Amino acid sequence: MQVTIKSKVNSKRRKLLAGAAAAAGLSSGFQLIELALAKSDDEVASSLKRWGLLIDTEKCASDCDACVSGCNSEHNLDGFDRPETDAQWIRKIELTDQQTGHVSSLPMLCQHCENPPCVDVCPTGASFKRDDGIVLVDKHICIGCRYCVMACPYKARSFIHESLHDQKSYSPRGKGTVESCTLCVHRIDKDQAPACVEACNTQGNGAMLFGDLKDEGSDIAKKIKASSSRQVRADLGLNTGVRYQNL
Amino acid sequence: MEPTEIMRRDHMNFLLHQRDRTVHDGIRSKQHSLNECVNCHVQTNQSGEFIPVDAPEQFCQACHGFASVKLDCFECHATTPDEGYSALDQLLPDGHNISAMAFFKTRLPHQAWPGESLSAEIAASPSTLFP
């Protein structure tokens, strides 16, 4: 009889445990699927994704440059106090309408175009577009000719004019090569958002949204579909990955 | 990371191949990663600060100086691990760990270990590192 009672209690406990285990198993199974979807170290960047940004210029304030400081500290972009030659990956532009006098502000960075002029003109192919849409410079084969700097309609590229030290291990940069915003590719490959977006969300006004433009369920894709946004210099037909709202 | 004899002769080929995989394909596996080389082979000075791995008398120059082959990697790549990284923590999390063997092997015979006091301890009783 003791055995029966025990077994009854045991069976209830067992069911409970079984139920809990099943739930745990399912949830960890989902987690595993999520992890599987997340890019592992050995996985190749895929053209099934296209990373992009949506920037709401209404929320962007003239006196805020959280995105710029976020980027500078992430990549150690501290300059040499020589603004004409110091590198700048993202900058704030202040716009004043010539007719109405309305003032607005927005961040300008590499637009990660689908048809990048910088990639077209690079003689060695150092300037290239990764399969998931990020436009990068392969500094191993960059010869420093600066043709891409001339070609970029957004003035997104910078040439490094002096010897650099104290680089971050995930952001190599050196004298004599050209660089620009990498969309924090090292963070994206670890499923984090770019430093500028994170800074804007934590210290700024939350004007920047990052995500996979090809994923119809992502926040950015839904927002782009729902509200109007535009590219800067859309007339060039570059199909930029960075779009602006309320411009 | 490959056996020493292979590394000595072919490390450049591994790096040349890996750099394209990382930059163009986003493959960031650690086996042939330059950052991982730096993380293991970098040394610290007496104050515990990292010494640039390509400085004279450090790991790279031990061979490159003799072979008279100029290093180009560190024009762009970081010569020390990022702030907050501690090789010792990595390899000796609880004071004695089998991966200390790996740490041993990354030192060249004439190189000192980081931290004089540790050296003294090891000199006194090396077996504390290998339980």
Next chain:
Amino acid sequence: MTQHFKILKSNQPGYWLSLLLFTLLIVAGYGAAHYMETQGHWVSGMNNQIVWGLPHVFAIFLILAASGAINVASLSSVFSKQGYKPWARMSALLAICLLIGGLLVLVLDLGRPERLIVAMTYYNFKSIFAWNIFLYTGFIFVVVLYLWTMFEHSMNKYTQNAGLLAFVWRFVLTSGTGSIFGFLVARQFFDAAMMVPIFIVLSLVLGTSVFILVSLTVTRWDQTTISEETIFSLVRLLGIFIAAELFLVAVFHLTNLYATEHHGVERFILMDGGRYTRLFWLGQIVVGGMIPLGLIFLTRYGNKTVGAVVVSMLALAGSFSQLYVTIIGGQAYPLVLFPGKDVSSSFFDGVVAHYSPSMPELLLGLGGFGLSLMLLVIVMRVLPFLPDIRAVQIKS
């Protein structure tokens, strides 16, 4: 009546002084390049707004002069103007030397000149720059082939064919050089198909002027003569080329002015640009265009040797100004990202970019010049490029 050729031999003080000058320029140029490479480009006047500066003006100057210099040879081989035939060899050699000088300036100004081998092994064929690497090196091979047909007696029958190949190649090369700028959609001053014909005619102006000056100088050193007929027909040709260039420049600016979109950049170049406006009107149009045209066609000055020298130098100065205005002025004018809005930023948006040429850049450019001319003299000292005109005259 066969033409005899001889090597350049001179004891004139001008000859030795020139060699000294070329050597000094080469040494200074190399020193400047080394300085810029080790320190980084912050020591030059170039910056993130004006990435191509004085060295590039010099380099394109030399490259265009190279493709134009071979024109004299082309006139004899392709257009059968026999009067230029004695000078075909030197014309081809001058083209090669000028090209080498120009290319060297370009390569030494790269951020990573030691990666030239990368530029020659990794190619992106959508880039006109990549094509230009083939066009430039190919040009040297084609012209060497052309020279071989002229030097090797048994190959003389192929000279016309080789000359035609060189002629066509040089046109493609100059079009490629013009396309470097013409293909840049971002820059208001550049995105025009007109860049190609403008550069082609500019190369004819440059090449002819350099050839006149070089041929007058070497014949003076060697105390041979170049026939007056040859020189003055070249001077008249130069006049025609200058007139054609003025016409093309006028068409370029007038068509630009027609489109309101380009009014900003046109206003900048033609009126508001300060240094660029002065260089355009005074340098390019007046000194490089109107004055030489007047001298050549309206006075007898064009028929004197001194006149030939003056006109050539004016044309060179005008062409240099034109390249400066095109390359640097075109970069100085800000990119228009937001039409209808005034912009400002920490990265010099919306403002005319600032550029002051620095000494290392100037020395590098002049070094390229010095190298071209030094190379010319050395080769002419060793191989018979100089037509022995006196021998011909005595025979006839």
